[in-house]
Amino acid sequence: MNILLIGSGGRESAFAYKISQSPRNTQLFIAPGNAGTETYGKNINIKVTDFEAIGRFVIENDIKLVVVGPEEPLVKGIHDFFLNNEQLHKIPVIGPQAQGAQLEGSKDFSKQFMLRHRIPTAHSRSFTKDSLQEGLAYLADKQLPIVLKADGLAAGKGVLICATLEEAKKELKAMLADAKFGAASSKVVIEDFLQGIELSVFVLTDGKDYKILPSAKDYKRIGEGDTGLNTGGMGSVSPVPFADDAFLKKVEDRIVIPTIEGLKTDGIPYKGFIFIGLMNDDGNPYVIEYNVRMGDPETESVLPRIESDFVELLLGVAEENLAQKTLKVSEKTAATVMLVSGGYPGTYENGKTITGLENIKESILFHAGTTLSHDEVKTAGGRVLAVTALRDNLLDALQQATADAGRIFFDGKNFRRDIGFDLID
Known part of the structure; x- marks a missing residue:
């Protein structure tokens, strides 16, 4: 087909x-x-x-x-x-x-959905420009740090973690009164800060049944040791070592099943992927956010581990017979390292010639922000290439992906050399 x-x-x-x-x-x-x-x-x-x-x-x-x-x-x-x-x-x-895409398109919609279906998540309240003063008063009573989320899509930039009350009030005013994120922040969700370690769980559903895809953890900060500005993601690993069978069973029972059943109860048809961003708080999962598609760069770690015919799984969604399809997942570990443009996530230049792609023999190379010009591959985005290694254990996968990231060249190239090493005992 x-x-x-x-x-x-x-x-x-x-x-x-x-x-x-x-x-x-x-x-x-x-x-x-x-x-x-x-x-x-x-x-x-x-x-x-x-x-x-x-x-x-x-x-x-x-x-x-x-x-x-x-x-x-x-x-x-x-x-x-x-x-x-x-x-x-x-x-x-x-x-x-x-309608279903509002799980990602509106933070307020998703929080109300979770509240309605008793899905564990951080406590929150939503405010608009008209209720700005109520929002400022609400902040004064909250424990710090506090999280501010633009309700709508803001290209991955609409979530702020504020360490002080002064900062939180300033940012809330900027989002609501000054439209810091445009229409996306015409409503803002103020959310309690969750402590713990993050991971992502991916679900494929035909609206009736579901398959839980491999878990993954991504790394958002630009700098090694998780320092610096947030990015769209500097790398990822799958599976996540601390997400054992017992933890993932809690995720399924407390989050995945109530989500699928909640969509049915609310009469929301849903055929596709659900990305569940989670916080592992002392062994208990809480939902940070829903996305209505696969994550990036997590997909580059998750999909290489799927051994089943991927199109068959997608047809199971289309034909509403996903339960009859087989999901086979490799026992191997995937590690992904992102190569990004110099200056990213701030100002960066495009059009840099990329060389050394032929050097990659032991990893899979996924292009992100690239274009072809006169038979030359050029940079065309902040995140340029994802290097994914699939190996028997996490250390080997990380070492291979990191080594291969060093075998590719373009002016200003940057990548993190510590992706996943925090998960190695």
Whole structure:
């Protein structure tokens, strides 16, 4: 069958890698893709939110399955666009409709959902510009540090952890009164700070049943030792050593099952991935956030460990028979190291020539922010390449990925050399 994958980052590179391995795949198209996805299919120059152009392409190229990578087209209703179009409504789309996508599109919506279905999460309240004074008074009574979250999508920048009351009040005013994150912060969720260690659990669901994919942990800070500014992710590992069977059983019983059942109870159709960002607080899981797609760079660690036919799993979602599909996961460990542009996550330059890609023999290379220009691979984003090693143990995987990250070159290249080493005893 012909398959269309929507997106252009490292996550989509990993999707393309797995989809291309399936005997069910005849031709894979990626819109818009990057310099690396061309290895696995054909790039199509269509924006992820140009639903009309995507629809025309699907009809003209006999696409039988559409897989949506990033959150923006889901929140903006690409699945609904297909369902409401007479020529497209029978084409399966992997990714929730706009209502379900509000689990990520609105922090307030997701908090209310968790409260309604008794899913463990930090206590919170939401405020708007009209209730700013109430929000400031609320902050004065809260324990520090405190978390401020822009309600809407803010390109991964809308979450602030404030260490002092003065800082919290200043930031709340900036978000609500001064629109620091634009429309995304027209409502702000003030949330108690959770102590513990973070991890991510990924669920694939057809709306009735589910499969829990491998767990992963990512590293957000730009600097080694988890210092400096937050980024979109500097690396990841899967599985997470401290997420043993007992802990993951708690996650399933207390979070995954109530989430799936809650969607059913609320009448919210959902076909796709659910990313559950968790805090392990003394052996008990609490939800930090939902995302309605796979994470990046976690996907680059998770998907290489899936040994099942990935397209078969996706078809299980499309045909609502996921329970009949087999999920086989490798016992090996995956470690991913991100190469980023100099200056990232601040100001950085694009268009730097990348060399040394041919040096990578023992790891899998997933392109994130790259483009092809006159047969040369160039940088085209803050996060440029993901280097993933799959090995029998965490130390070997980390050493291989880190070594291979050093074998690639471009002006200003930066990467962390300590990804995952905090998890080694």
